[in-house]
Amino acid sequence: MSVLNTAPLWNPCVNESPIATSRCLGVPLRFANLISGTPTVASNCGTLGSFFDRSLTSLGALSATEISPEAGIVSPWSSLLQTLIRTQDTCQRLVGKVGGYASIVGVGGHPWGGEQRFGDVLRRYRTLAGLSQQALAQQSGLSRRGIADLERGARNSPYPDTARRLADALRLTSPDRAVFMAACRRGDAPARYTLPIEPAPIVGRQAELDELVRRAETARLLTLTGPGGVGKTRLALELARRTEPAYVDGAVIVALAPVADDTVVAATVATALGVTLRPGESAEECVREHLRSRQVLLLLDNCEHMVVACAQLTDRLLRDAPGLRVLATSREQLRIPGETVWVVPPLTAGDAVELLSRQARNAGAAAFTRDELLLVGEVCDRLEGLPLAIELTAAHIPALGVAQVAELLTDRLDFLARGSRVDPPRHRTLRAALDWSFALLDPTEQKVMVQLASFRGGWSLEGARAVCARGDISRAALVGALEGLVEKSLVAVEDAGDVRRYRFLETIREYAAEHLDATHDAEVTRDRHVKHFLMLAEDGAVTRLGIRYPQDMARLRLEHANLRAALRWLLDGHRIDEGLRLCQALGGFWLSQGFLAEGDEWFARFLDRAAGRPSPMVAAGLHSWGRLAEYAGDLDRAMELFERSRTISSTVNDRTIWARACCGLGDLALHHSGYAEAVALYKSAVEAARDAGSVPEEAQALLCLGRATSLMGDPEQSMGWLEQALVLERQLGDGWGIAYALNETAQQARRAGRLEQARRLLEECHVLWRQAGTRMGERAALMNLALVTLELGDVRRAAELAGDSLEVSQEVGDDGSTASVRCIEIAAQTVAARGAMSTAVCLTAIASERRAGLGAPRPSIEEAEISRLVVRAREQLGESGFEAAWSRGLGVPIADAVDLAAEGLTASLETSEH
Numbered sequence: 001m002s003v004l005n006t007a008p009l010w011n012p013c014v015n016e017s018p019i020a021t022s023r024c025l026g027v028p029l030r031f032a033n034l035i036s037g038t039p040t041v042a043s044n045c046g047t048l049g050s051f052f053d054r055s056l057t058s059l060g061a062l063s064a065t066e067i068s069p070e071a072g073i074v075s076p077w078s079s080l081l082q083t084l085i086r087t088q089d090t091c092q093r094l095v096g097k098v099g100g101y102a103s104i105v106g107v108g109g110h111p112w113g114g115e116q117r118f119g120d121v122l123r124r125y126r127t128l129a130g131l132s133q134q135a136l137a138q139q140s141g142l143s144r145r146g147i148a149d150l151e152r153g154a155r156n157s158p159y160p161d162t163a164r165r166l167a168d169a170l171r172l173t174s175p176d177r178a179v180f181m182a183a184c185r186r187g188d189a190p191a192r193y194t195l196p197i198e199p200a201p202i203v204g205r206q207a208e209l210d211e212l213v214r215r216a217e218t219a220r221l222l223t224l225t226g227p228g229g230v231g232k233t234r235l236a237l238e239l240a241r242r243t244e245p246a247y248v249d250g251a252v253i254v255a256l257a258p259v260a261d262d263t264v265v266a267a268t269v270a271t272a273l274g275v276t277l278r279p280g281e282s283a284e285e286c287v288r289e290h291l292r293s294r295q296v297l298l299l300l301d302n303c304e305h306m307v308v309a310c311a312q313l314t315d316r317l318l319r320d321a322p323g324l325r326v327l328a329t330s331r332e333q334l335r336i337p338g339e340t341v342w343v344v345p346p347l348t349a350g351d352a353v354e355l356l357s358r359q360a361r362n363a364g365a366a367a368f369t370r371d372e373l374l375l376v377g378e379v380c381d382r383l384e385g386l387p388l389a390i391e392l393t394a395a396h397i398p399a400l401g402v403a404q405v406a407e408l409l410t411d412r413l414d415f416l417a418r419g420s421r422v423d424p425p426r427h428r429t430l431r432a433a434l435d436w437s438f439a440l441l442d443p444t445e446q447k448v449m450v451q452l453a454s455f456r457g458g459w460s461l462e463g464a465r466a467v468c469a470r471g472d473i474s475r476a477a478l479v480g481a482l483e484g485l486v487e488k489s490l491v492a493v494e495d496a497g498d499v500r501r502y503r504f505l506e507t508i509r510e511y512a513a514e515h516l517d518a519t520h521d522a523e524v525t526r527d528r529h530v531k532h533f534l535m536l537a538e539d540g541a542v543t544r545l546g547i548r549y550p551q552d553m554a555r556l557r558l559e560h561a562n563l564r565a566a567l568r569w570l571l572d573g574h575r576i577d578e579g580l581r582l583c584q585a586l587g588g589f590w591l592s593q594g595f596l597a598e599g600d601e602w603f604a605r606f607l608d609r610a611a612g613r614p615s616p617m618v619a620a621g622l623h624s625w626g627r628l629a630e631y632a633g634d635l636d637r638a639m640e641l642f643e644r645s646r647t648i649s650s651t652v653n654d655r656t657i658w659a660r661a662c663c664g665l666g667d668l669a670l671h672h673s674g675y676a677e678a679v680a681l682y683k684s685a686v687e688a689a690r691d692a693g694s695v696p697e698e699a700q701a702l703l704c705l706g707r708a709t710s711l712m713g714d715p716e717q718s719m720g721w722l723e724q725a726l727v728l729e730r731q732l733g734d735g736w737g738i739a740y741a742l743n744e745t746a747q748q749a750r751r752a753g754r755l756e757q758a759r760r761l762l763e764e765c766h767v768l769w770r771q772a773g774t775r776m777g778e779r780a781a782l783m784n785l786a787l788v789t790l791e792l793g794d795v796r797r798a799a800e801l802a803g804d805s806l807e808v809s810q811e812v813g814d815d816g817s818t819a820s821v822r823c824i825e826i827a828a829q830t831v832a833a834r835g836a837m838s839t840a841v842c843l844t845a846i847a848s849e850r851r852a853g854l855g856a857p858r859p860s861i862e863e864a865e866i867s868r869l870v871v872r873a874r875e876q877l878g879e880s881g882f883e884a885a886w887s888r889g890l891g892v893p894i895a896d897a898v899d900l901a902a903e904g905l906t907a908s909l910e911t912s913e914h
Contacts (some may be wrong), residue, residue, distance in 0.1 A: 118158065119151040121183040125170050126151075140169035163293065164322060179248065181295055181323050193250035193273075193296060195241055202238045203358065203387075204351025205231075212239050212342060216325070219340035220318055223303075223328040226344035227489045227505060228433035229388025232329040233301050235344055240299050240327055247325070251297035262309035269298070269313070284313060288320045295323030303330035304488065305440055311336050331437055332487040343489070346385030346505075353380050355387060359394030372402045379406050384505050389430055413511060434511045437490060444473060448481040449490060450519065453512035454529040457561025458494065458503035466532040467525060496558055526569050533559060533566045534578065537585035553773030556589045567602055576613075579606040580621045587624035592774035594812020596632045600625065619648040619657045626664050631776070633817045635854055639668050655692035659685040663701055666708070671818060671856040675712045682708060699728035699737055707744050711859045715748050722748075739768035739777055743784065750788050751861065758788045779808040779819065783826045790826075795833045802830045803905040809898050818856050820894065821847045825858075825866060827901035832869055838885040839904040841873045845889025846897040 126136050126147075133151070137144040142165060150158060158166070167177050216222055216239065224232045224239075237253070244251040254272040259265060266284040270277060275290045277283055291298075298317075303310040311334040314326050318338065328334060333341045347355060353376055357368060368376060379402065383389040389412070396405050413431045438446065451468045452459065459467075461482070469478040482502065485491040490508055494501045504512065516522050536555065556563070563586060570579035583602050590599030603625035610618050626641030646661035666681035682705040689697035702725035710718035722741050729737035746761035762785045769777030786801035806827060809820045824847045832840035844866060851857060858866060874882045892900070 117153055118183045119153045121180060122147070122166065123151045125172065125176065125180060129170050131170075136166070136169055140165045142166070181248070181293060192248075193252040195237060195244065195251050195253060195299075198234075198237060200358075200362075202234060203355040204347055205235055205238065208235065208342075208345070209239060209242065213242055215340055215342065216243050216327070219338075220324070221314060221326045221328065221334070221336065221339045223330060223333050223339055223341050224344050225330055225333055225341055225489050227386075227508060228331060228437050229386045229430065230344050230346060230489075231387040232344050234387070236299055236301065236327055236329045240297055244297060247295050247297045248323075249294045249296040251299060253299040253301055255301050256306055256310070257302040259306055262306045265306050265309040266313055269300075284316070288317060291317060291321035291324050293323070294321070296325075298324060298326045300326060300328040303328050303334065304332055304437075307332055307334060310334060331440070331489040335487075347380075347387060347390070348385065349377065349380060352383070352385045352390055353377055356380055356390045356394050359391050360397040363395050364398040365394075368402065375402045375406055379409065382406075382409055382506075383412075384507060386505070386507065388433060389507060392430060412507065413514070430507065431511070434508065437488065438511075438515075440488065441484070441490075444477055445481045445484045445488075446515075447473065448478060449485055449512050450515040451521070451525045452485075452491070452502075452504070453509055453516045454525050454565075455503075455562055456509075456565040458501045458558075459562070460499060460501055460558075463532060463559075463562070464502070467528045470528070499558070501558065529562070530566045530569055530578070533562050534582050534585070537563060537582055537589075553589070553592070556586070557593070571605055574609070576606055576610050577615075577617055580610065580617045584617070584620050584624055587627065591627060591631060592772075592776050594775055596628050596813070599628045600632065603628065614648045614651050616649070616652050616654045616657060619645050619652060619654060619661075622648065623657060623660045623664060626661075630664070630667065631817050631819070633820075633850075633854055635668055635671055635856060638664070642668065655688045656694040656697055659688040659692065659694065659697040659701060662688065663697075663704055666704055670708055670711065670859075671854070673857050673859060675708055678708045679705065679712070695728055695732060696734070696737075699725050699732065699734070702728065703737065703740050703744065706741070710744060710748055710751075711861060713860075715752065718748060719745070735768045735772040736774060736777060739765045739772065739781070742768070743777075743780060746784065746788070750784075750791070755788055755792050759785065759792065762788060775808055775812050776819065779805050779812075779823065782808065783823050786826050786830060790830055790833060795830070799830050799834060799905045802827045803902060806898055806902045806905070810902070818851070818854060820898065821850050821854075821856075822862075824894075824897050824901050825862070827905055829865065829869055831901075831904045832872065836904055837873050837876050838881070839900070840869065841877065841882060841885035842889040842892075843897060843901050843904070844869065844873075845886045846892050846894065846900075849890055850894050850897075 126133070129136075131139070133147045134144045136142075137147050140147075142162065146162075147166075163181055167180050170180075172180055212222070212224075212235075224236050226232050240251045240253070252272050254269050256265065256268060259268055264283075266282070266287055267277070270283045270287050270290075273287065273290060275286050277286050281289075300310055300314065307330060310328065310330070314328070314334060315336045317324055318326065333339060346352075353373070356376055356379065357373075361367070379393065380390060383393060393405060393409070396408075400408070413434075438449070441449065448464075448468050452464065454467060455463065461479070464482060465475055465478060469475045473481070482491065486493055486502070491502050491504060494503060516525065536559065539552065563582070567579060567582055570576075570582065579602075583599070583606055586602075587599065590596065603621060607618065607621055607625065610621075622641050622645035626638045626645060629635075629638040629641060642661050642664040646658055646665070649655075649657035649661060662681045662685035666678040666685065669675075669678035669681060682701050685701035686698055686705070689695075689701055702721050706718045706720075706722035706725060709721060722744055726738065726741040729741060742761050742765040746758040746765065749755075749758040749761060762781055766778065766781035766785065769781055782801050782805035786798045786805060789801055790798035802823070805823045809823055824843050828840040828843035828847070831843070848866075857863070870882075873885070877885060889897075
């Protein structure tokens, strides 16, 4: 039989004395133990609640009256009362409400009875703390009589400051403090605020929500900022929903978007809170009085157009209402003390695809096929993860399909114009969202934003000054406007090493570009942009093969998109000479960073339009174009371009460019093993450079002479040329040229058997080329280091170095030059040393076939190395095995060969580990 059906062991009675009540304490303890786990206990909680309430009241009265408060002695009944309260807590847990005393009192009142008087709550917490009224008075700085009046109900509600001092003295935890403060409130609002229910769950944002929940624990003002359409309101609502249980009075949202007058912000907050405005008091005073004794989360949504009024009201409310927390959404921060700002990022790629898929299905689209999902990913990338843009796009998919929607996104601002009928007007189209933000800017901010649309891929403060700080916009005004655009979430800030950069989301940039095209300043603004980046590129372009200083290379990499934009505007504007100047300045950048195809395309466009116009600029452009063709492995076209450059430079009598062209032709002669011809061309280049007084060209020609005579087998004469070149390169401070000289000197040392010297020189060379920022030079150092290390007997390290050189080839997209072929040959020698002879033969066949196609046979010194490899392979594999391995390499594209070589090196390393 259930214990609940037995006769009660004790029947509580209202008229029993405190002594009788306390003597019955053992009964409920046994009762609580007996009913633990009994499923019918919940139906008897009213009886239990009645017992506990009366027992606590009786014991509380006993402890308060049967001793002298002035003595400062805690009543002997206090420990008994604490035991009873703990027993009550145990019983509460049995009915599924786990927690401390805060969970017993509950939200808005006691779960077993009506509203709890503040005096009852104060007495219970004081007794739990083991304090007499006198002790509490001393610790809180209040009078004992005042505390006694509160406990017996002579005063129904304390002042907020009194309640805070009592809570501090009682050392209440956050949940208990919330209950304590709620018990002293005197409001006219509902017992608890609730948030609106969202029609669909939020997509993604889990990492952001986890971090925001953590920050919300300590931040009294948390502001979510970000551009329009990034999802601030939706994220804030979800955050408020997750944190709402921690607030005794709940959470309430205040929609500020419809408010057009900053004088009614406080009245709007009062309406949302359900506060009745009283005659003679302002709306703010009524709100402050209402919130003073409450614990509530206030969500102020869309503060940006009323940002000053919102900031001032929020600051005053937070100072006056200790239980208040504010969560704000705004396109700019409120900028008041204590504010924590969180910039809401766009959705991740996966979450963006999920949102688009869900919204499209909700709009009536069929499930996406696998091919459509790939296109959906591209669409989301173009929409930059903006939830508003994604939802607007999804509305078009049922009628148009994914493929056609992707095509129409080229004009996204006009295309994305079918928002929900229940959304605010500013969120019904993408353009409307941006119009809303633009209208909030002051005239200077608007003008700067429009001019900044000339940048692509971001900009530096230096760039912004060069383009925008003109006319009526001073440098100081520009800085202020840029800061304003950042604060209003229209411009994002990025750290690129030691440089701070700024950028638009592409959607915002397109919107600003429309405004720029509509102004009479468009051409002037873009002309300033072109001149700035032409100057930047020419400052960095020093040698034919690279950039001297790593900071110049880093700047060009950061500004790559802007440089492309400048080239496009010059081409569209038929400004051929300036375009060739910019191409010429970027020749070393394209070459050293592996942008060979890009450079080839730009030179072709400008030089085709300059046909029939011989000039030094055209001659220089033809030489740089030839270098790109050479490194891309198109040696015949490189020969044609070098010859044209030499002819035009002779016509215009430019000896410097004539010397460059001769060096280019000499390099091609070396590719074809024409050593004597190469030496003659290099000597002509040295003479021409000296005539022109061009030290960089003289140093380069001397380096080439050193390499050519080395390959001819004349190390003594080679060292003489290299030493002369090294002196000039050191005078110039040209890290690239110094590294080139060290590389060739190391090759001499290796061939002479001085392997340790060669290794040291190549390591220094590698460091210099890395500092100079040239990937092609870095690759040369790595593959030569691999060869030296292999000859030193450290096969494993040689394999690592060879693999690194192949990685560079893959990164720069070089799958056809003689340098990439040489990487494959060195990889073949390395995998052969690790026992993978069949793979080594296959790689050698690929390299040999590629050299034949280029018309670039191996130099005799390198041919001897490959011949030794072939002999060993025939011995190990046998003739049939060798022929089979060789056949597997024929017809394999060079790009696949790079992958195959990398796989072979990796496999050999893994084998050695086992």
